[in-house]
Amino acid sequence: MDKKLLGVHLVVRDEETFLSRCLSTIRDLADEVIIVDTGSTDGTLQIARSSGARVIETRWEHDFSKARNLALEHATTEWVLVLDADEALVEGQGELLETLHHTDAEAFEVHIENWLGPESEDRVGYRTVRLFRADRGYRFTGNIHEQIAPSILGLHPPSKFCNSSIKLVHYGYLPEVMQRKNKLARNIAMIQDSLTKNPRDPFQLYNLGVSFCQSGKPQAAYAVLQEARSGTDNNAAYRPTLIRDSAKVMIELQRYDEACQLLQAETARYRDYPDLYCLYACSLEQIGLLAEAYQAYEHAAQCVTIDSKYVIEAGMNSYRPRYGMATISARWGDIKTSESLQRAALKDHPRFRPSLLGLSVLLKRHGCTDEEVRGHMEAIILPACAEDNMLLSGILTEIGAFSTALPLLRASQERLNADGKRNMCECLMQTGQFIEAYKKLDSWKDEIRPLNPYYLHDLALCRLSEGKNLPYSFYEDLPSSEKKIWHALELWIQTMELQDIEQTDPILTQIAKECMDRAVQLRLLRIASKLSELNVLLPRAFASRLYRNGFLHAAAEYLLRFMEQNKLDAEGLFMLGEILYDKGHFGQSVNLFEQAAELDPNCMHARTGAALSYLEMASELISECLREQPDDPTLRNEWQRVENSKKKLTGLRWHTEWNGVQRRNFNAAKIDLPMHDR
Template structure:
């Protein structure tokens, strides 16, 4: 059997940044390379000709199908592969010719992986008809999201995608008499990375073309859907919602892109916290798309928000099962990476952990990590579970290192970060490759040093970062730093100050060479705390004219509490740098609940305890089984705000606990022990009260504490 020829076709416009990488991966397999240039003013044409391409110059007419078809008429090969300049073939180059020599159909699917972020899980997968036979009537239709069609057979494919606030979007439409084959090619697409979309102004371009297309056919559901996608790209959620609903109302039930429209609308409703609308939509549509894992996972998230933990668990389980049944098949859906594996598995593990099903939780975390070794929520969830179960830090470290890819520095960093999150600071430092610590790791690496009493080392790392940043700025002629760099500089300064003050040391002059406009605030904070040390019996009140100073002090105290330095916020409160309520809130947030409760009780005695402080003090009393006190405090919180739902649930839980205690006391009386009917009735009452309390717990009304907080006495 003869080996067929394959031509690769692209349309380009100012793609010099991407074109070379694209062509480098396919020029050896292409018997013919045809590039339609729509008016590039950069080096795109030069790069194309370097790889031996035939360049067709075609003026841009705001019509992608016309540009595609301008190249197809010049094709001389047996088969055609269509790519975009910002796509790269990652696998299948060696196998494609042999595959096509045995292919009996006229068109094939390729697997596309659309990257929407830099993380290994920030991508979506789908199959699209990109390989087809030449001279069999194939052409493209549609001004935008052009569709592959064949004479007298209708549409074969249409593609469109978007990413907005972490919501991945894509639609694929395939309409053929028999399922097309899957060819070996796997292609990465980078055009929907946020930075690329911003540089190309993709959303604005698409909006103009779609609006023009809708002038011709205002009720076209596919164009309406893609208009909603574009509104999401432009961060206009309300218009996106309205447009998605219009599209759904006019979309034929059997339209292959309809499932993705449902997914996108459901994600938008969930992101907008329109839970009832999201639930109604998903419960209706999941009957039609029973094997769509993304819908099951999304419905599980919605049910979790409603406090229906076991129902959510069931939907996550269905998502995993639907993924298992579709392995090695071309699924008819656009699916987020991990929606059928590590994402629902991790949610199942979280529920198992909360319900006390430790062995199930561990198995599900391990399965999630096996599916994606770098998935941080699963790694950190497992570390937290093991700490909660009383496993030694050294053993947690050993377990994590054994189940990740130890040769992958990124995975090793995630394991170290997870150990830090569960309070295993020594273990985290022992596996973190110090020589390769990036700026994004510096702040939590210093936090580990501070909490293991290596404060001089933390100061040294802060100073090195600040000096390195100062040198870089001077090389760049003092250009403005990025928000990320500014945050890291601010944290380095705070850590330096926290370490010095917690050791009763003054900040050195070299510190102020780096603090710039914040020098006054650090100097003033230090001066006030020095006064307190010299006059230990005095407690100052915050001055009414020191708003900015108090904001700086609050941020500094929050970082100190996060690093386990509970005494510094209390000392700053005494110096008049923190309000008592603020000191209590910061301590409570980071797990120092006893110290926070003392602050709240002092305010309660004065009659000025704020709402959140009232709730948190009530929660503290509840967790210590002081249910009468917690009930009284929850009721006071409700008096302060009738809409405080967590306080309402807390009050109900306190009442149920009091009733359960009373029933248990009665069960232990002589009367109950001598009367079988009384004993049976009380036992049933206790079981029902316990079940009601468990259902209230599913509402997640209480503060969720991580391992660090648990170690601090939560």
């Protein structure tokens, strides 16, 4: 009798959630299914046996290779495909068996796509050996992140490895799965146990660094990955990913110069790795080298990733670099190119939220109404379900199109997730519907409160903006010390009086400042103004909040008043300097920027603003001369040098950046604060 062709092997423990789906995807392919169970206490064993699999029960010895090799000892097939229970075979079934009948390869790499979140951009793909001959004595090595390739390479050259058309989807890195199965703690313990035997093993150091990243410990990951790089051979298969993850940690820790230095060298080594170029571009952008960042994004977009040997995040050679180029173009003032690039990114991925938001902002700058923006977005997204409506309404909420977003949210109200409910409350408050907003906030508090640091402030402002007292339900869960603070603030807003508490109480001042900040965001400027009078420390903070939220006219009046009283600090001088700079009054703006830098020598933004003011004045002067001597090459060269310097300094992110909501406040009345309250 002919030997059976293909076996599928799994090592499992308490996998009833995923196992049936996994087995259903290989049912028509496998001549034999071997499942090694390491101690399941749920329905895993019943599912395995009812599927017809051969089940081997064994004790868990904290060693995945040992369990994998146990399955190999029982194999009766020519080939074996290794799966995890939380994986599914989604592509390549059709030609797999025919390929195995006629190949002289020893092993095949398969494409694995890790799902890291709900969106299609939350994917990371890579190739690895999962399909190999079962009758040649190959064995797995490593107690965790076990590998079969070293065993095969010990007997055969790399030419005996081929790519397959198989694609697996791995669900095990979804946050809810990681948390439920406590995989990170298990992985870290196993890796550290392996390192006690070989403390300088670079592969396990790399794995430990990745686990620290996944655990939200970037500083620990940085140190471990640095040690892993120092001991890793340049030809190691995992080295490109080690560089990628090292750079991501450096960026998270804001070590941009260090990331640039690492990636400048490594992009020269791995010129076809788009992730490295995108990370390099991000680092360059952060330190203000926009032209160089743009070029790095361009290179990433040109990388070919079919059958790539790298671990690649979704979109790193398409919509992600195009989005990066679009944002740089917008900072340069090239709105037409920016819009074109955002649309190109959305052609690659119509639901890519950063580009949807970026394009929406550009359309508003073009003068489109909120309804027109909605029309453009609908043409791209083609909303057909509640998820599409939530994506679209989220974009509209973020650009400040609250009245346009609200009907979409109401239409999907029964299916809103926590973010959708938060957006609905925001839209209700921003459109003055505070009574309904209060009811929603109260009924959805378990979902909204963890997402909203201003939850209590929103509840209070919804009531106080309507002239109503805070109800008993507002106070009942608060500690007694906080009850006293909120009662004092309620009384102050209503009567401008305090009882049983000092105005200088630091906790009162802090909560009043937070409430004032939120009131400005909700355009409840009358309430915010009252709160600013509670303590002598708050008026300047109020002026700053007005400015940061786009109320430029009102902020300017406060700032000028402080200037007359010689009470203006470096931040206030910088803000006034920005206002004058944006109006083209460069001679006056440079004076204010220099005063700000003198008061605060660490205020590099003020120094950049001063330098740009001088360059703008120089550009104006040279332009006047060019009008009289348009053919003078020296003047033309000098003008170009000045323009290049302006472009470089603009990349330093020195200027205040306002979002779509804040830009709507630019033309608000100067000081008529009550008109902003509903």
